[in-house]
Amino acid sequence: MAPVSPPRSRPGAHPRRWWAAAGVRTRSSVAAVLVLALLTATAGTAGLLVLRRSLLDTVATSAVVQARLVRAAVSPGALDGSDPAARERLDALVGAGDDRGTHVQVVVDGQVVTASRALAGLAPLSPVVPEVARTRVRERSLPQLGDDGRWLVAVVGADADGQRYTVVVAESTGGAQRTLRTAVLLVAVGGALLLVAVGVATRVFVGRSLRPVEAIRRTVDGTTSADLAARVPVPPGDDEVSRLARTMNAMLGRLQAAQRAQRRFVADASHELRSPVATLRAAAEVQRLHPGSTGPAEFAALVGGEAVRLERLVADLLLLARADEGAAVPVRAEVDLDELLESEAARLRASTALDVVVRTAPARVLGDAGQLGRAVRNLTDNAARHARGRVELGLRADGPDAVVTVVDDGPGVPEGERERVFDRFVRLQDSRDRASGGTGLGLAIVAGTVTAHGGSVRCTAPAGGSGALFEVRLPLTPQAGDVPGAPQPPSAASR
Template sequence: MPRRLSSVRARTTLGATAVVAVALVAAGLAVVLLLRANLGGQADLEAEVAARDVASQLATGVPYRSLDLPDADDHPVQVVDERGRVRAAGEDLDAIGGTGSPDVRPDPSPPQGDDSDDDGDSDSDDDPGRGEVSDDGPRFSTGSATVDGRTADYRFAAVEATTPANETVTVYAGADLAAARDAVGTVTRAMLAGLPLLLAVVAGVTWLVTRRALRPVEGVRAELAEITAAGDLARRVPVPESRDEIAGLAATTNATLAALEDSVAKQRGFVADASHELRSPIASLRTQLEVAAAHPGLLDVDGLVEDVVRLQDLAADLLLLARIDAGDRPPERPVALGRLVRAELDRRAAGDRIPVQASIEADPRVMGVPGRLSRVIGNLLDNAERHADGAVRLSLREEAGTAVVRVADDGPGVPPADRERIFERFVRLDDARSRDEGGAGLGLAIARDLVTAHGGDLTVGEAPNGGALFEVRLPTV
């Protein structure tokens, strides 16, 4: 179960459900707040309309006892003068709170004479004029009222008015909040009830869609598992018809399998060729040693030494190729290529079958390993001397930030069809199959691998005077 919950499908489903849950909660909260504000504003408007209606009656001179008051159940009304005395109230109003006075019965005493003056002006500059209703916005408050024994919360609006007798009073009219609160509660409960169902739908749809989307991935995984178990690198994973990331993954996987198959095939071929090449000198050594053991006088020391040297060189070449394949890169440093080529020519001058005609026109500096660069030059010269009839030429120059080394011979050359094949390992062309003359077929392969490891390129073409022309290009520093 923990593994199942840690799957991509489970994490995607949980993540999508969590995001939708947060979005729904935020949206629901916004809706509830907007609904509450809207209903609250509607209650304020109803209370204000009721208060202004009563205030207008008072401003036109309607006596308190003759006021047409709204039903107290819908809009409880209380009229309070500047001294806090109740001048009028709804008939069914039993108690009230949050207004100008807690009393609900009108005060029978007449108003005091000092409530007005002879000039007809009210005592306060803020009070409305005689026979007028205040133009200022009403004051709002939240309170409660008991009507016919039922207590409820109300939103009260307070509007001032001045009677024709110059008495300023404040009219309090309320609007029931129960309907607004019931509406908000109903919407909230509906959202809370529908949220789990909606989240369940989202989770189920996400789970199904994710399973459908990841089905090709499961096919790739299963096929890779079978390929690993069977060891058959010729098989390929299925590529879905959709042009999406999963199709790209499957195509890349197949490309990787193809490269791996090719690499394994080359490795197996290399091992087989190496075994074959090692078998001959070892068999020759064994034969000579057995003959020497039986007939000491027939011991060919020079032949033994030659076979041992050949075996030693072959082992060294195989070891170098293994290091190159493993990505072994000794520390590089700037190398003066002209000086390195001269040193290699001087080292091998005494043993050359054909003297090398050198033309060193520059001394470019390249980044590399001196020993491995010398090995490249040596292998190319060995190959040229092995196939040359009478001339081997070497040139070094710098062209557009590139060091160019050319080694040419006047031998039979390399046919165009074989110009890439000769760089493969253990490849010897028909005119060079002699093990004594042709070697093991590793020299050119090692040279190209070393040049490639130095960021350069090694190609072969036709020399101007016939024969083969090998060209090495290395970036300069």
């Protein structure tokens, strides 16, 4: 819908608003008709002007030919009447006794010697006396003929044995004008019919072309968030409309997949939240029905343990939700990955009996130290949980990337599960059976954090041995004088 705007006094605003509101079909038809009208008017006018010129040329040629015919019959005796026979032939030729439509005068010294019957008694039609053998043609009206039409008057200069005279021929342009009027009428009617036909055809054709767009609109309009299964009809071919339809369907598909993932996430989250809550409720119920059946220390340990589980779960869910909103990297500062790995190793050594090996080279990345620490901790926690006796943490520069590796000598991740373990709430059978198992969000958080930092993470197996190898790649901070990928002296520590 067009935004409501305050009334404007600018006079041009109204037609423009009308034009915008008229719709594609009307706008296309009006534009096509206007362009065609302009072309037809230009071409029609030019054609009619050419036709008019050509018709008048024909009339003028006829007048000149007639004048020359008369000139050929003139002799000195015919002019002064001394040769009655010659004069009679001349009179017959100019039509003195009848009217042939072409009016002729033979003029000597401004006096009409002989003339067609319609011109009898009239003064010369043209005072012009051209040079001998020269012809002058003028278009003019001749009211003295009792006709308000236009005439072409041709005057030929001649000489009969030294006697100068002129032959004046007046030819009516009435026939030419009538032909021209018919042509104008034909062009006008034909042009109008053409414009109507083009306007209607454009409207119908554009309407047809827009029909699939309307079908797409209707489908999308009827699609609710409750049911994203509908797909818009895809017209055949590969034009803009069918591409729009395919793009629309791809978008609906993505929305549907995202909605499914969200529903699954909510279902899994509530399922995970239910079990500690149920444990707490059951413990409270037992305590109410059988006071003293559980010692205070045991009860506190149970409640405390479940509260910690709940707290972790809620924190994880919050982190993932924020990552989904794209707000996962609030702070961007330089983070020393080697320091981060060293402190993780120290933590593992202090909290487990595992053999922890660290191989690091100095590497700095831009990002959030808290989130990156959390990601590394999730990987080392997993490694510590699954390792038989040894965990290796590594850090090296590889081209523009810092590569963090976490390796353990546990059972490893089966090849078919190595992508899936990064999904939310995914726990493999082995971990589900373990009482110590987590909620399956750790690796999802790692993947989210690493992606938000412009990096990648993958799970493989260490070369030539059993166990799991998790490899995180993060873009190194470019530093002045720093050659990325240059071999760095490894600092190894083992316990």
